[in-house]
Amino acid sequence: MSKSKWSRGVAVVGAGMSRFGAFPDKTSRDLFVEAFKDLNKNMDKALDPKKIEAFYLGNFSSDQFEKQAHLAPILASWLGLSPISAVRVEDACASGGVAIRQAALAIASGEYDVVLVGGLEKMTDLRISEVTEALGTAADTQFEIPAGFTFPGFYAAMATAYLHEYGADRNAFFDVAIKNHKNGALNDKAQFEQTIEQIMEDKKARAVQKGRPEPTWKTDLEFLQDPKGNPNVAWPMTLFDCSPVSDGAAMALLVSEDLAKQFSHHPIYLIGSGQASDGALPERATLSSIPAAEKAGKQAYEMAGLTPDDIDLAEVHDCFTVAEIMASEDLGFFPRGEGWKAAMEGKTARDGEHPINTSGGLKAKGHPVGASGVGQVVEIWKQLNGLAGERQLPNAPKIGLTHNVGGSGQTCVVNIFERRD
Amino acid sequence: MNDYALVNKEFFRALEAGELIGSKCLDCGEFSIPQREICPFCHSTNIEVVTFSGKGKLVAYTVISVPPVKMAQAGYDSKNPYCVGIVELAEGPRISAQILEMDLAHPEAIAIGTELVMTTIQREEDGVQKAYLAFKPA
Ligand SMILES: [Zn+2]
Numbered sequence: 001m002s003k004s005k006w007s008r009g010v011a012v013v014g015a016g017m018s019r020f021g022a023f024p025d026k027t028s029r030d031l032f033v034e035a036f037k038d039l040n041k042n043m044d045k046a047l048d049p050k051k052i053e054a055f056y057l058g059n060f061s062s063d064q065f066e067k068q069a070h071l072a073p074i075l076a077s078w079l080g081l082s083p084i085s086a087v088r089v090e091d092a093c094a095s096g097g098v099a100i101r102q103a104a105l106a107i108a109s110g111e112y113d114v115v116l117v118g119g120l121e122k123m124t125d126l127r128i129s130e131v132t133e134a135l136g137t138a139a140d141t142q143f144e145i146p147a148g149f150t151f152p153g154f155y156a157a158m159a160t161a162y163l164h165e166y167g168a169d170r171n172a173f174f175d176v177a178i179k180n181h182k183n184g185a186l187n188d189k190a191q192f193e194q195t196i197e198q199i200m201e202d203k204k205a206r207a208v209q210k211g212r213p214e215p216t217w218k219t220d221l222e223f224l225q226d227p228k229g230n231p232n233v234a235w236p237m238t239l240f241d242c243s244p245v246s247d248g249a250a251m252a253l254l255v256s257e258d259l260a261k262q263f264s265h266h267p268i269y270l271i272g273s274g275q276a277s278d279g280a281l282p283e284r285a286t287l288s289s290i291p292a293a294e295k296a297g298k299q300a301y302e303m304a305g306l307t308p309d310d311i312d313l314a315e316v317h318d319c320f321t322v323a324e325i326m327a328s329e330d331l332g333f334f335p336r337g338e339g340w341k342a343a344m345e346g347k348t349a350r351d352g353e354h355p356i357n358t359s360g361g362l363k364a365k366g367h368p369v370g371a372s373g374v375g376q377v378v379e380i381w382k383q384l385n386g387l388a389g390e391r392q393l394p395n396a397p398k399i400g401l402t403h404n405v406g407g408s409g410q411t412c413v414v415n416i417f418e419r420r421d
Numbered sequence: 422m423n424d425y426a427l428v429n430k431e432f433f434r435a436l437e438a439g440e441l442i443g444s445k446c447l448d449c450g451e452f453s454i455p456q457r458e459i460c461p462f463c464h465s466t467n468i469e470v471v472t473f474s475g476k477g478k479l480v481a482y483t484v485i486s487v488p489p490v491k492m493a494q495a496g497y498d499s500k501n502p503y504c505v506g507i508v509e510l511a512e513g514p515r516i517s518a519q520i521l522e523m524d525l526a527h528p529e530a531i532a533i534g535t536e537l538v539m540t541t542i543q544r545e546e547d548g549v550q551k552a553y554l555a556f557k558p559a
Contacts, residue, residue: 132489142429143455146553147517148485148492148505156483157507164533231499235484235528279461282507282515287481 002271002305006108009257009271012417013264014043015381017374020248020366021191028066028122028249029078035118035249036079042387044265047253053112054085058099058119059370060092064134065123075118092138093319095119096250096373097404097413101273103254104415113256114263119374120249131245135369138407140280152234152242154281154408155320159236161287162322165337170236172340173321174224177240177363179349180318184360186391191246191366196220203229241321246366250374252381268384268400272306272416274299281408290323290409293330297403300414301332308332311416312397313383314354315376317405318361324348327403328356331414350393358383358391373404373413384419425470427458437552441473441539443514454514474511475539477556482506482520484528495544504528508537508556521557 016039018031040047057072068074072086089099096119103115123131136145139154149157162168177196184190185198192199200223208214217223224230230238253263260267276295278284284291301307308331316331318324325339333354334342342348348356359365359379362372380400382388402415425431425442432455435442443454448465456470483506485492486499497503504520519542523531537556544553 128487129490129493132487133491136489143432144517145489146491148488148497148503148519149517150485150487150489152487153483153485153505156485157481157505160483160533161481232484232486232502232528234487237483280517282517283461287507 002303004303007110008108009269010104010107010254011257011260011267011269012252012377012381013255013260013267014039014047014253015251015378016040016042017189017250017371017378018248019189020246020368020371020375022124022245023247024124026247028062028071028120028247029075031122031247031249032075032118032120033078035251039251039253043253043263045263047263049080051114052081052084052116054103054106054115055081055087056099056103056115056117057086057088058096058117058373059088060090060095060121060138061134062120062122064137065121065126071120075120081116091411091413092406093317093367093369094373094404094406094411094413095370097376097402097415098275098373098411100252100254100374100377100415101275101413104270104273107254107256113259115254117252117254117374118249119251119371121368121370122247123245123368124247128245144280150234151408152237152320155322156234156237157281158287158326158408159322162326162340163236165288166340168340169344171221172325172343173236173241174221175343176318176321176324177224178220179343180357180361180363183350183358183391184364186389187360187365190360190364191244192360192364196224196240200229237320237322243319243362243367246368248366248368248371248375250371250378252374252377266385268381268417268419270415271418272300272304273414274303275411275413278410280410284409289326289336290330290405290412292409292412293327293403293405293414296412296414297331300401300416304416306399306416310399311354311401312399313358313380313393314356314401314403315359315361315379316356316403317372318357318363319367319405321363323405324356324361328354331401331403350391355393358388358393373402376402376404377415377417380417384417423470423472427456427468427470429455431470432456436541436554439541441475441554442470443473444468445471452510452512452514454510454516476511476559477508477537477539479520479531479533479535479537480507480509480515481533482531484525484531491546494546504531516554519553519555521555
């Protein structure tokens with residue numbers, strides 16, 4: 001039974017995104033316009049921008065990445081939406097998912113009927129050490145960062161706790177990367193539209209071209225296991241365990257349920273939503289899971305009146321490979337300590353019992369942090385509407401879930417969407 | 422009880438003196454590090470500053486090859502990685518710290534549960550030497 005306390009329902013009537021990647025010749029405004037054009041192209045009924053009453057932007061840190069704060073009104077103006085309310089929402093890498101939830105709450109309250117949600121980050125203009133520094137401000141900069149922690153480091157530490165607690169096989173992390181790249185290879189918006197096998201073959205070919213001995217990797221797994229192909233970042237997280245540094249924008253149009261069919265023949269409905277917070281990593285009773293994710297998931301399931309087995313597909317926050325495995329347990333798809341086995345057994349692949357990250361996830365699609373949570377909604381919207389092309393799940397999926405984490409788990413927001421016939 | 426005040430900056434003043442301080446809630450008895458003016462367990466403000474024994478054990482760790490700017494300034498890189506981890510103090514609470522004297526060439530052999538003792542490490546930050554929290558095997 002659904003236990004929603006919302007005054008009215010909310011639907012997603014359109015979604016779109018820029019390509020994710022590294023775009024030195026574009027500014028964040030260019031990417032945002034690209035996402036808006038994609039949303040308009042994807043809508044089956046033409047959108048009149050004058051109907052948009054408010055704008056919520058998920059953005060982690062344009063102040064650090066672009067030296068531009070107060071970005072929401074600028075972007076609203078760039079789309080010709082001034083003078084509507086324009087609000088930037090910041091919860092680190094969960095900013096996009098939180099913006100979706102805040103927009104939905106604004107509609108549920110009755111204040112607005114039609115709200116545009118954007119997610120955006122332009123990260124690649126900084127040097128990698130500066131990006132690491134900027135991302136570090138999402139952690140506790142007084143007590144965690146001075147110890148030497150980085151974001152890969154936080155998830156790596158959780159990975160050591162996970163490996164230790166469950167006697168897990170580290171190769172499970174590599175299997176997550178291989179699977180997400182296989183999905184990303186079928187996504188023309190992905191930063192890496194390439195399988196790891198293709199990346200490996202490219203590296204071999206380049207070595208030969210440069211007159212060096214050809215590396216002997218026979219499989220993608222062998223390549224990932226070799227530090228020469230896949231160097232350490234923060235042990236046990238290697239380069240291919242990490243999502244990339246990305247530029248990108250994503251967008252979704254949310255309206256009140258009663259208006260949904262005016263905007264689209266095929267809306268999807270936001271039927272469950274939850275959000276929770278937590279302290280820094282050392283304050284948590286467990287390091288092998290993310291408690292805020294479990295709490296946000298429970299709230300969302302309860303509101304929707306659903307259980308984990310009702311979810312046909314999930315886009316989860318795989319900022320690092322271990323995060324996807326923890327998410328698959330925090331969301332109840334698999335029992336504690338079983339997520340790594342499920343990943344190795346292919347249960348989270350497109351043809352598995354719990355498909356995860358059909359878009360390629362943050363790992364292959366890219367992770368422009370403020371855009372990621374909205375990008376997840378774009379994939380769910382496409383999959384539920386049968387618009388996901390080569391990576392489309394068979395059997396007409398009906399229920400999709402997004403799971404978006406900020407920091408090392410200080411924020412988690414979970415949203416559940418439903419297609420109705 | 423010691424002479425440190427119940428504000429965040431005192432943690433770093435104590436560290437310069439080689440001491441590890443935190444707080445104890447006089448109502449529920451829970452320890453916190455860093456110190457908290459409001460007990461996160463029972464919301465009491467009946468709190469005193471305490472000095473920890475400095476003994477603890479490793480509960481999670483990583484060996485970092487791609488350091489942030491400040492650790493790079495201190496001389497760390499992919500050829501000279503460092504270990505950072507989360508330490509559970511003998512008194513109960515946990516804190517992040519650099520972990521010294523570990524076999525960085527074999528990170529898989531670093532053992533969770535290793536008994537540790539508090540120390541400090543001097544790192545240069547913007548031209549000034551500063552003491553940072555670290556632990557080493559007991
Ligand atoms: Zn207390």
